[in-house]
Amino acid sequence: MIKSLTFFFIAFLWTFPARSHLFDIYEHKLTNGITVLVVENHKAPIVKQMVWYKVGAVDEKLGKGGTAHLLEHLMFRGSKKIPDGDFNRIMQINGAESNAFTSHDYTAYHQNLDISKLELAMALEADRMQNLDFSDEAFLIERDIVFQERKQMVENNPLSIFYETLQKDLWQFSPYAKPVTGQENEILSLSKKDVMDFYKNYYTPENVVIVISGDIQAQTAFKLAEKYYGKIPVRPTAKKAHFPQINNYTQTKLFMKLPRAQLPRIVRRYIVDSYNTHPEKIYALSVLSAYLGEGDTSQIYKELVVKRKKAIGVSSSYDYAARGQGTFNFSLIPAQGVSTEELTIALDEAIANAIDNINHEKITKVKNKMLAGLIYLKDNPFDAAYIVGSLYTIGMSKEDIQNYADYINQVDAQSVRQAAQEIFTTVPMVEGVVIPQNNGEPNE
């Protein structure tokens, strides 16, 4: 009886309405080249400001790994107008949650605030965009802090050496091969000049995207952005990273036995198209990833975890939001008693089967699943700022962000099949296997 009720719902299956925007984004360009994006959300009198710089670890010079990240830290260490420590103190007094992050492709600074404090945050961001000034002492302390950060966030994780090596093997001579934090010896050899050069070369108006998301009218936000950011002088931007093609025949295998690891893992990564290399291809690849391994109803999860019991965990993901190429990933944890060799063979079989079984009905189902939850994204203004900012900063147009649901809807079975065939035959990939060093332990 309940079943029939459910079938009733399925018959009228609702998806994120076609032609409905993921977000309504308002876009405005200041005369100095700064882009301002606004997403209105009037549920509470709060706002998130994010200042995105289209520069990250990929733009660092050889041997200077960690520059972008250290600069991100030093941006909190004072300007010509704000002494060291005051940025954080002013934000704190005014109830802001303020932080920043660095990735390969970009660097972002952000504040969650009461709407009445937005102008203050704009004034402070505009100031450090052009007046950064920190002491030699602050520089050395902050360099020690990022050294400790790498120890904490990367090296204390028993698997980080595996993932960093995997990244290096996959990307070879691409700037994506190196870790965002830089290596320890690189961090400790960075100079104040390295960081200030990076700042002058890249923190230029044309590299800046400001996202304001929350309880504000777009026109008001534009006016305020003009007031605080509009007078920042134009400066030339230095040459940015080049993303070389990786040879298609490169298929690397990595095997590690790690002393602190307790569970074996298998990871596969493929270099594929991103929004920047082939914008029209990303939707089929997204559907393919959802179809193959996103969630407990996906094809290879069902096959390897539920049916054949070869793995206790399986997932896939696809990252198209990159300035260079994108990646398509699988990660798996073998079931007890299943060797990593056995599981990789089973994975290949499961992928091949899943591709053979692609049909209109299955792809429609996957697309519905992907689109159904998008409405929740309209709830939290802080999440919206992050999504819009990260996509726009890597080069996605406002229209393409807004119309994401439409593009997913347009994907058909044939294009998913084609995307799969391309990935699994002709792109560079790495397969990494890690097993615990003390693998001979008793079974239970």
Added chain:
Amino acid sequence: MNKKFFSIILLITVCGISLFYVSKNKIKVEDIIENSELKHQGFSMPVVEIISPKHGIKAYLLEDNTNPIISMNFLFTQAGYALDDNGQEGISKLTAAIIAEAAGEFDSQEFKEILEDHAISINYKVDVDDFSGSLLTTKQFSSLAFDLLKQTLLKTRIDYKDLKRIKKQIYALLKAQTENPNQQLSLLANKELFPNHPYGKNPLGKKQDIKKISSGDIKKFITSKLGQNNLIVGIAGDITVDEAQKMLDEIFGSLPIVDTNNEIQPVSPYLASGFVHNNQNLPQNIAFIGANAAKRLSKDFYPLYIANHILGGSGLNSRLNQAAREKEGLTYGIYTGLYIPTKTSMIIGGFSTTAENFNRVEEILIDQWCKLGKEGVSSEELNIAKNYLLNSYNLRFADITNISEMLVYMQKENLGIDFLQKRNTYISDVTLEQVNQAAAKYFNSQNLRLISIGKFN
């Protein structure tokens, strides 16, 4: 939610503290705020208590029609992992992992597909005290969502193959605990601080116990622990009082009355036997801070909350972060916070630092901890802390799921239905004397224990 102008107290304190900056910075902080085009607004948060007509199930409801979505959080008290029976340690975690795996006539795959197709999410989890669930749905599919949720509770379906698979996944989590230094530290701290109390248990349970748990045991857990008399519900979003009341009857009305006389004993963390330095070969040492704190409804709570914020609360301005991070660059971060489960109340915290810095950071921690107790805080520090706590208050309303969680928390801790309106007054009313009294009581060398792993000399 309707907006309206909020308490004037807030504006006065903001202006008061901003004066301090006007002379110091070339950026005129006060002027910018004063002349800001966007003024501070409070907004009404009309939480109502509703009672279902048939079964008298109570809930807090906050209606918000901004988006056509509904979030509900609910918890069952005295069903947390600390209360797992001996020989069945891990049953609450296992139940939480499997209760929404399948339901009624739907096997696991069918059930998950229906949820996914309609963007409904149903999740259960367990903490030390309570067993809790959450539902997120669009208004359009809310009837279906309520029905599916009800089935997880009343037509629980445990297929043998699912149970076997989920047990294996939990065994893997148990293994993963041993490779993750933070989890290792947390397990060690549980044991050290609660050596003879169920709070010292591993949240995942014991492998030998989990192995023996049958689907019958899980069903018994559900019928004996998830009742309408130990239930707390919070609802937020696009749902009317009428609709919510009907839903409460429908979902929770048929739950049994369960035995709530199996409470565990109140406990204080065991601080007596000195600091623990457990040698392990790690790239960086990590430490857990534990101490006694005030109960949630004690008069010391808000004073201690503020004192803690000044010592090690959020942001880099805390005394500990200033001393250990910003001035000496010894750590990426050091923090403290209040952790108040049902049967104890604690100040907890932590830091990570390489072995050669460890003694220095430990020394800074002890110094700052005791100094706060002995000397208290200045009125300027108090103002800064209050301003942060008051001004950041509205940020918690960004997410509907947060709101429904807050509604549950308000009821669980007996904070009153007007808590959201009154909370800022509770903060602004705290005096310097109260903060310093609480600081003296809690921040002293007798009330501090450090448990750490890494390389020690």
